[in-house]
Amino acid sequence: MSLVVPAHKRARTRPAPPVRIVHMGLGAFSRSHTAWYTAHAADAHEWGIAAYTGRSAYLAEALTAQDGLYTLIERSAGGDQAEVIESIVRAHPGDDLDSLFADIAAVTTSIVTLTITEAGYRSGADGAPDLTDPLVVADIAALRTLARGSDPGTLRLQTALGRLVWGLELRRRSHGTPLAVVSCDNLPDNGRHVGRSVVSLARSVLPETAMWCEQNISFVSSSVDRITPRISSQEQVALAARYGDGVPVLTEPFHDWVLAGDFPEGRPAWESSGARFTNELEPWEARKLWLLNGAHTLLACLGLLRGHVDVARAMADPVCRQAVEEFWSEAQRHLPEDLDLHGYRAALIERFTNPGIVHRLSQIVLDTPTKLRLRIAPVAERERRAGRSARGCATVLAAWMVASESGLAPASVSGIEAPTKDNSVAGALTAVSAELAEDFAFVTLIEQSVQQVKSLVSW
Ligand SMILES: NC(=O)c1ccc[n+]([C@@H]2O[C@H](COP(=O)([O-])OP(=O)(O)OC[C@H]3O[C@@H](n4cnc5c(N)ncnc54)[C@H](O)[C@@H]3O)[C@@H](O)[C@H]2O)c1
Numbered sequence: 001m002s003l004v005v006p007a008h009k010r011a012r013t014r015p016a017p018p019v020r021i022v023h024m025g026l027g028a029f030s031r032s033h034t035a036w037y038t039a040h041a042a043d044a045h046e047w048g049i050a051a052y053t054g055r056s057a058y059l060a061e062a063l064t065a066q067d068g069l070y071t072l073i074e075r076s077a078g079g080d081q082a083e084v085i086e087s088i089v090r091a092h093p094g095d096d097l098d099s100l101f102a103d104i105a106a107v108t109t110s111i112v113t114l115t116i117t118e119a120g121y122r123s124g125a126d127g128a129p130d131l132t133d134p135l136v137v138a139d140i141a142a143l144r145t146l147a148r149g150s151d152p153g154t155l156r157l158q159t160a161l162g163r164l165v166w167g168l169e170l171r172r173r174s175h176g177t178p179l180a181v182v183s184c185d186n187l188p189d190n191g192r193h194v195g196r197s198v199v200s201l202a203r204s205v206l207p208e209t210a211m212w213c214e215q216n217i218s219f220v221s222s223s224v225d226r227i228t229p230r231i232s233s234q235e236q237v238a239l240a241a242r243y244g245d246g247v248p249v250l251t252e253p254f255h256d257w258v259l260a261g262d263f264p265e266g267r268p269a270w271e272s273s274g275a276r277f278t279n280e281l282e283p284w285e286a287r288k289l290w291l292l293n294g295a296h297t298l299l300a301c302l303g304l305l306r307g308h309v310d311v312a313r314a315m316a317d318p319v320c321r322q323a324v325e326e327f328w329s330e331a332q333r334h335l336p337e338d339l340d341l342h343g344y345r346a347a348l349i350e351r352f353t354n355p356g357i358v359h360r361l362s363q364i365v366l367d368t369p370t371k372l373r374l375r376i377a378p379v380a381e382r383e384r385r386a387g388r389s390a391r392g393c394a395t396v397l398a399a400w401m402v403a404s405e406s407g408l409a410p411a412s413v414s415g416i417e418a419p420t421k422d423n424s425v426a427g428a429l430t431a432v433s434a435e436l437a438e439d440f441a442f443v444t445l446i447e448q449s450v451q452q453v454k455s456l457v458s459w
């Protein structure tokens with residue numbers, strides 16, 4: 001991808017902080033959230049970030065040309081607030097593996113943060129690395145060769161977690177200083193998820209590393225929240241002209257970050273920029289993942305079927321809005337009441353209808369099957385176990401099935417078969433929840449919902 005607008009020359013007004021955080025998955029969100037929290041911490045001058053994209057060089061090159069600096073624009077109905085964020089000190093393309101390994105292994109590095117997307121974890125339905133995924137299989141083979149002493153430069157580890165495992169192995173070999181790994185992706189118990197995946201990837205090929213990780217790496221879970229859509233080229237050109245920045249980030253004013261876990265080598269004073277630390281992350285995480293991300297997944301499937309292009313327009317459609325409210329009411333029954341659920345729902349409606357934030361449904365619909373498994377299935381399973389119909393969840397699943405049949409949403413995850421004509425609903429549900437796929441009454445309800453959704457499709 002070439003630069004939409006040329007990167008702009010920028011210069012720091014104060015010395016860059018020393019690199020003590022390595023970020024994998026540099027994108028819009030990491031720059032509106034993790035880098036923002038770090039830049040706003042009271043001790044920001046002590047914490048610099050070396051950030052790596054997934055693969056592409058585009059953003060890394062543009063940021064490097066701007067000395068790591070970029071403009072963050074908070075947009076609300078009241079207008080824009082812009083500021084320059086200084087916490088990213090170096091930006092690298094994701095395949096600059098030698099630098100990545102050196103950064104993870106550096107004794108000065110205390111934290112690795114991740115925004116590699118839900119699909120980037122390459123997990124199977126049980127949460128462990130998906131051993132049917134060709135990239136996971138290739139990385140295990142590559143790690144085995146590396147473990148035997150081959151040159152890391154000649155073998156290109158391809159998955160984020162494969163790369164993380166090798167970086168941790170080099171850290172273990174060179175000094176063994178502990179580290180915190182913080183997931184900032186929209187996955188439940190994301191820290192434990194990374195921990196299990198890293199240890200399980202390492203176990204078969206680098207057993208000593210697996211054991212060392214269990215004892216020395218603190219896998220921190222976190223619930224992250226800030227709606228930061230990918231901006232269109234047109235918007236990027238307009239913002240570049242206004243703010244003199246080739247790679248600005250546009251986000252909403254709202255932000256939240258709740259973390260659970262230890263930081264053996266210290267951390268920025270993120271609480272001074274509003275982050276919260278807790279021993280009980282699960283309720284906060286479920287509130288956010290089910291109500292916000294679950295509704296986004298619903299709006300993506302149903303909204304696209306109804307001919308909408310973005311969240312705000314889908315929310316303005318009474319059919320989509322009613323489906324969201326019904327799903328929310330089901331989810332809310334399984335969340336602690338003291339989390340101000342009414343206030344959170346009201347705030348979500350305002351955030352989803354922010355006229356300045358164009359959040360494209362085509363972006364949100366990516367990887368839908370994984371998201372349904374993590375955001376809709378847990379609510380549906382709880383509702384069914386409580387003896388209720390889970391009609392709101394059935395509508396979400398039916399909308400996905402119709403959208404995937406129409407080519408608007410992905411049908412399968414990690415090679416699991418898409419709906420088939422003869423046994424479509426139960427077959428498709430297998431990708432989302434084995435428990436639901438065996439629930440005859442729920443499968444029947446989805447079959448009815450599919451017909452209902454088809455009658456709502458507008459084309
Ligand atoms: N954008 C948001 O509003 C938002 C809010 C909360 C959480 N998040 C989390 O952050 C993630 C990234 O969001 P974003 O808006 O920055 O997206 P983005 O597309 O701007 O950046 C994603 C980054 O992840 C990398 N990546 C993509 N697929 C990957 C893969 N399979 N393996 C490894 N790396 C991969 C990309 O190369 C890029 O560096 C989301 O998937 C979500 O889990 C995003």
Ligand SMILES: O=P(O)(O)OC[C@@H](O)[C@@H](O)[C@H](O)[C@H](O)CO
Pocket residue numbers: 118186224225226227228292293296297363364371
């Ligand atoms: O790809 P997803 O579904 O995890 O994310 C799409 C949006 O729901 C997400 O980016 C939200 O805007 C974000 O999670 C808000 O904090």
